Amino acid sequence: MxxxxxxxxxxxxxxxxxxxxxxxxxxxxxxxxxxxxxxxxxxxxxxxxxxxxxxxxxxxxxxxxxxxxxxxxxxLRAAKNTEAKELIARAALSLIQDGDVVALDASTTVLALARILHARQVTAIVTSLDAANALAASGVPFAMVGGNFHAPARSFVGAFFMEMMSRLHPDKVFFSAKAFSPETGFTDPHLPEVGAKQSLIRAGGTRVALLDASKFGRRALATIATLDQVDVLITDAPPAEEVRAALDAADVHLTVAKEHV
Missing domain, CATH: 1.10.10.10 (Winged helix-like DNA-binding domain superfamily/Winged helix DNA-binding domain)
Structure with missing residues (x-):
């Protein structure tokens, strides 16, 4: 039996x-x-x-x-590490002020932030269908930047997208990555997404990386951003000492969500 x-x-x-x-x-x-x-x-x-x-x-x-x-x-990506993503999203929300214009990448970690963004009076710039649906359902005003549709992330990428982003200037940009190491920075295996994320980061005032601790000490195909291009890193567990040292050296503010909330 x-x-x-x-x-x-x-x-x-x-x-x-x-x-x-x-x-x-x-x-x-x-x-x-x-x-x-x-x-x-x-x-x-x-x-x-x-x-x-x-x-x-x-x-x-x-x-x-x-x-x-x-x-x-x-x-399946969206269903992975949901507790960590929600914890990180709540910590990220505390950085957002009423009146901000925030830009959100197409990652499932940032999607968790989109789902609670109605707690602030903001305008959002989004790059993915899922974030747009979440904001529309909760009444948050947003603009969607179009381009070539990238099915794996349900997002928009390409030359038109990057041209449009070069004309926009959000107060804060929130992005995630598949991996991070001090040597290679924030990396991702999908080249179309890498270009889109890079254009978001270039456009932003304050650049905030949202990364669960499972991504530390790893690397993927292409670099999205190096540490000198990021202002804040929010994660769900304390990183290794070498990561902390690299963040300090680059003047990146580290927030561990479990300590923050």
Whole structure:
């Protein structure tokens, strides 16, 4: 007899989605063995995920639809480290004053800030569909900068985007990155996003990086910004001493959200 694992349904379904994204087709029998649950439990999870439009049921399992794979990848990023992102967002909100014009990049960390931005009387400049939807739902006035649509981040990038950003001058810019190290700075693997983030940072008055602690000590393909281009770094846990020393040397103000809130 198979014993139910202690995972809750949402956690199981996220694991199933991650496996489907990697393998394209998943089988009920394999998932039940990997998750330590009854096959009937897996069937219910697959049915729920199919109803949400993430998977298509096939005989004996399910497959990911090609047209939804990029959206699914974005969904899983948004669901990762949500507690840390919300903590960082609350600390970032404390830097924003009524009357500010703030620019938000397309990262899921900054999206957490967009979702609580209604607590301030501000105008926002956004680069992603998700941030625009969050602000529209909460009544925050915003301008969206268009360009070429970049599906993995559900954002706009490219030459037109960068030209438009060069004409805008927000008071504060909030951005995130896939990785950070003192040697390579804030880095990201997606070159279109790198260019868009760079143009945001150049346009801003105060440049604020929002980064959960899992990103420290890593590097990705291309540098978004070096430490001398950033004014504030907000994270959720104290970084290593070498990171603190590099931030101090570059005169970057460090806020650890757990200490701040």
């Amino acid at each position: 198979v014993t139910e694992a202690p995972r809750v349904g949402a956690e199981r379904q996220e694991l199933i989605l991650r496996r489907a994204l990697a393998e394209r087709v998943v089988r009920i029998k394999d998932l039940a063995a990997a998750l330590g649950v009854h096959e009937m439990t897996v069937r219910r999870d697959l049915d729920a995920l199919a109803e949400q439009g993430f998977l298509e049921r096939v005989h004996g399992g399910a497959r990911i639809l090609e047209k939804t794979s990029e959206e699914l990848s974005h969904h």
